[in-house]
Amino acid sequence: MFESAELGHRVDKRSYDKRVPVLRYELLEAQLQIQAKSEFPVIVLLCGEDGSGRGDIVNLLLEWMDPRHVRVHPSGLPTPGEKERPPMWRFWRALPPKGKTGMFFGGLYDQAIEDRVYGRTGRAELARQLVEIVRFERMLVDEGALVIKVWLHLTKKVQRRRFEKLESSPATSWRVTKRDWQHHRRYQRFREVSEGALHETSTPEAPWIVVEASDDRFRNLTIGETLRDAMRARLDRGRREVPARAPPPRPAAIDGRNVLEELDLSKSVSQAQYDKRLPLLQGRLNALARHKRFKDIAVVIAFEGNDAAGKGGTIRRVTRALDARYYDVVPIAAPTEEERAQPYLWRFWRHIPKLGHFALFDRSWYGRVLVERVEGLAAEADWTRAYREIVDFEDSLSRSRIVVLKFWLSISQEEQLARFRAREKTPFKRFKITPDDWRNRKKWPAYERAVCDMVDRTSTAVAPWHLIEANDKKWARIRVLETIGDSIENALRR
């Protein structure tokens, strides 16, 4: 991987001074075109050995490009807010919207490599982290992003010379830390681990570009030209659509039976039982949320269901048991402009709760494989890959001790009709029924199939689907509260 980056590449001052003005003009032009079209974001990842000048490069690029459309994300230690969320969270938060450029130092790689070098993680854990990164990057490219990964490389000898030179002047000596020398002593090990990681993550969609960093002029010109070429190539490609790679999931079962039809929707609970059980379950949930170990976990709940299945009412029965400081209800409607400029899952990642908190999603990330699939709002290639991405997303959450709960509130077609009619008749409920609702109703079989595929492909051991019989609202509320209580109890026990 580093063969070509240990040759002592150099560029003399004269040709540098001649080439830079042209390059700056071209870079700026490419950047402005990308900004004008706003069809895709540019994600630049700068990694490499200590002393390779990643900071200098970023400063230079900010000078060469229009800095208003570039955001820089230093790595560094996570902030308190970041520490309480899954490691991926900060990267999701920092993704640039379409048309803009984000520059990341080290990304997820720095930490993964360092942890391995110092033996804080084993070979298997590093491999898992790299697979997670590869999938994340593939998702970004699938979403249209231009991903440019640059590795700045130095030999051990040059690294030492760099450090010594910086230390020799009082103006720069602060830039060399004890940690830098510590890393330097482990140079060979860093090199081995990095080389392995680079091979493992050099994918067709986001290959590494290794640049020798011993000569500043060579480094600067090479990175500038690489960026320019990559941006131009991406602009030329335009919006070419990627075809779906496989047929959609298997058709509905030939005997017409499915997990939804199997539900016994006649299940119900009497008013008396309900009045007795509900406060008990709410009290139990409240106690769990105040448990001394609850601050080490968090809870994410997705509520999905047929129109008029009673999601809102159920959510209110849950939140009534909770302290308002510790929960958020996130209603999911059509994405905002800001959200449309980001990868699909971005608008859910932004609402991931801190430890000790709840987030209740009224509709959720499953929109892509439900309404967007059925209404043709997402291309087949996009919703078919969403299953995998959603499973990865929920895996990330649960690995960070977030309890993920998913409810499908299921009602019959007849019950829905009755509820729609009741809404139309009740003046203060009329806002709850729209022409869309009647239209969706006509696509009942298509929605049913989408729900069954969703359950099959995203029900995992860590985040199973709970299908709730909801023709009787009271029954549904009791079942949901019971399930939430059981799951949190389980999580606290672990």
Added chain:
Amino acid sequence: MFESAELGHRVDKRSYDKRVPVLRYELLEAQLQIQAKSEFPVIVLLCGEDGSGRGDIVNLLLEWMDPRHVRVHPSGLPTPGEKERPPMWRFWRALPPKGKTGMFFGGLYDQAIEDRVYGRTGRAELARQLVEIVRFERMLVDEGALVIKVWLHLTKKVQRRRFEKLESSPATSWRVTKRDWQHHRRYQRFREVSEGALHETSTPEAPWIVVEASDDRFRNLTIGETLRDAMRARLDRGRREVPARAPPPRPAAIDGRNVLEELDLSKSVSQAQYDKRLPLLQGRLNALARHKRFKDIAVVIAFEGNDAAGKGGTIRRVTRALDARYYDVVPIAAPTEEERAQPYLWRFWRHIPKLGHFALFDRSWYGRVLVERVEGLAAEADWTRAYREIVDFEDSLSRSRIVVLKFWLSISQEEQLARFRAREKTPFKRFKITPDDWRNRKKWPAYERAVCDMVDRTSTAVAPWHLIEANDKKWARIRVLETIGDSIENALRR
């Protein structure tokens, strides 16, 4: 994953008898169209719990389809020839050519899942195996294959009933083995491990299709229709080209320097030294090949280099040291018709040596990123993904104790010209020089760039590139023999 496949799906005899004739006709028609076009192979993977009737399904499909274009590959224990090669080898060997269908029982999944259930592998090793499988399947789809993965599912109760029923009749009792009951007792663990593996490998390009197998008619119809639909959808898609997902590797270094230019091609060895060293090195190699532990390893050597760099002569100096029973020289020219009907790496996998053997490739799998890239014989999307696939390929080999050696014999443009002219003048060497050689020569810079990218992207810790100065043929031969000897010595020590 199994939610929809535990509902007790059934199809009654009457509708079965009505639907089967239509289905058979449609299946056959789709199959014959695929055969007529011969643009892609169909790979059907049948996995699932014991007793789910995989064998019955295959027999039935052979009856329903044209069996001349279908090959069935039972899993079972590896043959002696297979045992001495990497686990992937048998799957490569068994891949159907374009236009044909291959049906695989269990594939790589059966073994991986069973090993994990019985604790023969840890979580990390299973994860690694699954990543390998996912990449393998992605490669197949990238190469155009239609990959259909069917999982036949049974609940524990139904499995037990099946076994008992089979055992109750002397005609079928032999079909239930002690191992089946052993697995049955671990049903829950099998289910857990399988479900995790299915989620991990349900990719957008090759998703799993889970089919309930408790009712034969339901199972048969579902699988038949799934196959029919998938084949039709793939036929409709046609040859739509997949665009490259990222720009090609970074441009040549802006200072014009590269790993090839750094070589000191003036290096040479005197005739006297050569005459003394050569037999010593050959003797050492011969002794190594007869070492008692050599039977536990194998050696694969790829010889690449400029035209007229002396690959043939070098290979002969190596083989002279070896016993003819234990080596193969594999000259790589344009692919045969049979090879063109297969994924790119297929024609190299077929020549992978048994343990205790050598395979010397005169030109190699690097053709895709050298001549095919430069001459535009491979699409950009194809040669850019080849780097990753080649690294995976060599990783597979080295994990199975195969020593992988890669030599680039490098000569200067002037030296090449001199050799070309000499060949033209020497009657018995004239066959070695063709108009192609002169044409390739004009593309020297493009080839040089391709070589540098290749070295950067495929030189790994387990299979590094050895760049050999070859203006002096004697020097090159000595260096190659030394490197082979050192590498084998290293491998025997481990």
